[in-house]
Amino acid sequence: MSILQVRDLNVVLSGLSILQGVSFDVAPTGVTVLLGRNGVGKTTTLRAILGLAPGIGSVTFDGADILGRRTHELVQKGLGYVPEDRCVFAGLTVAENLRLAERTKNSAYELVFELFPELKKRASQRAGSLSGGQQQMLALGRVLLTENRLLLVDEPTKGLAPKVVTEVADALARVAVRVPILLVEQNLAVVRRLAGDAVVLAAGQVAWTGGASELLSDHDLTKSLLGVGSHS
C-alpha cells in the first residue's frame, strides 16, 4: 500500500498546460525520487499535491482524497514541505523560524539540533544572513520539528558545496528511516545513495518508473531521460 497515490494529475498555469495526466505512487517507507530535466514540472507536481498549485485529477494521501484541500490542513495532517528555494523567513531569527513551525508542545528540538548543531549555535542570527547550506538546514529542521507522515523535499542540495551536500544527504538518510520522503533531486550521487523508487517526468508526463538503482545502472537510459550520464 502506498502512502501517496497521484492519478491523472493535470495542472494549468497562466493558460499553459504544465502537467498532463501524471500518475505515480510513493512507497510507504524510504525515499521515492522524482527526476527529470529542468522545467519538466517536478516542483509543480509537489505544489499541486500540497494545494499550492491548482490541480485536476486525484491525489490520495493515507487513503483520503486531498486534491483541492487547503494547504495548511494538509500540512497539519502530516504532509511536510521543504520548498525548492528554501523559503526561510529572512527577517526572522533562526529560533523564530523554528518556533513558527511548532505545532505541539513537544516539538522535536533534540532531533533537529542533533542533526544540525549549527542551528542551535545560530539561534539568534537572522535567517537572511545564513549561508545557503545553513538555510537549507533550517528549512529541513523546520519540518522535522513536527510529526510527519510524508515529506515533500524539493532539490535540497541545489547550489550547495560538496561537503554540505553530504551533510544534507546524511540528514535525509536518517530521516528516511522513520518518515517516507518524496524527493526531487538532480544530484545523481545523492539519488544513488538515498532512493528506492524513481519516477521520471518528461514534458509534464511520467516517462519512466522503476527502481532508482535500475535506472542509474543503465547509462543510456539515464542519459536519454535526464540528459546526463549516470557515472559522472
Next chain:
Amino acid sequence: MSTVVLLAVTGLGLSALYFLIASGLSLVFGLADVLNFAHGWFLTVGAYAAYWATPKVGFAGGVVAGVLAGAGVAALVELVMIRPLYKRTIAQVLVTVGLSLAGVALFQALFSPDARIFPSPKWTQQVVGFLGARVPVKSLLLIAGAVVVLAALLAFLRWTRYGLIIRAGVENREMVTALGIDVRKAFTLVFAIGGAAAGLAGALGGVYFESVSPTGGASLLIFAFIVVVIGGMGSITGSAVAAVAVGLLQQFVNYYGSAGAGDVCAVALLAIVLLTRRQARQA
C-alpha cells in the same frame, strides 16, 4: 523659538493621527495584499462611536467605544466582504471603495451631512507650557496615543505567536500556510487591530478637530496612504518615521509658506521617495 516648538508639537500631533491610520493600512496591505479604501471609514465609525458614547459614559469611555467600534466593524468587513474575494484584487478594491462611499452616506443619513461638534472635555482644549512655548493639550494627547499604539504594536509583533505569524506572512504568506498555519485567521486579526487604531484616531481626531463629520476619515486616508507608501508596506516603524516626516513637513510649510502648500509638499515628498527608491533599485 517658541513658534518652532509649537509647530513641531502640532505637526507631530498630525503625524500621530496619520500614524494611527497608516499602521493598520500598512499591516493589512503587507500581510493580506488588500488595498483597503474603506480604512478611513473605520476612523469615521470610531469618531461617531466616541461622539455618541462620550456624553453617556465620559470621555475615556467614549475613546474605548471608538476603539471597540473600529475594531469590530473592521473585523466584520474582513469576514463578510473581503474574505470571499481573496486573490481577486480588482474586486476587493471595488468593494472597499464602494463601502467607503456607502459608509459616508450612512453617516449622513444617520446624523447629518454637516460636521457635529465633538463633546471634548475642557482640559483637552487648553494649552500648556512646553519648552518655552504654549502648546495645545489635544496635540500632546494624540502624540501620547500614537506612541502607546506604536509600542503596543511593536511588542505584539515581537513577542506573540500571532505577531510572529504576521511578520512571517508579510515576507512570504504561502510559506506560512506550508508550515500548517491558517494565515487567514491572522488576516481578521490584523483588520481588527488596524480598525482599533483607526477608531482611536477617530476619537482623538474628534478632540483634535473639535468636530466629527461623515467625510472625516476619507480625507485623512489620502495622507495615510502617502505615509504607508513612503514608510514601506507592512513596516510599522517605517510608517512611524514617514508619519513624522509628513506631519512636520506639512505643518512647517503651511506656516512659513502659504496655507495648502504643505499638502503639495507631502505629495512631492512621496514622489521623491518613489523616484530615488527606483533609482536605488536600478543601480
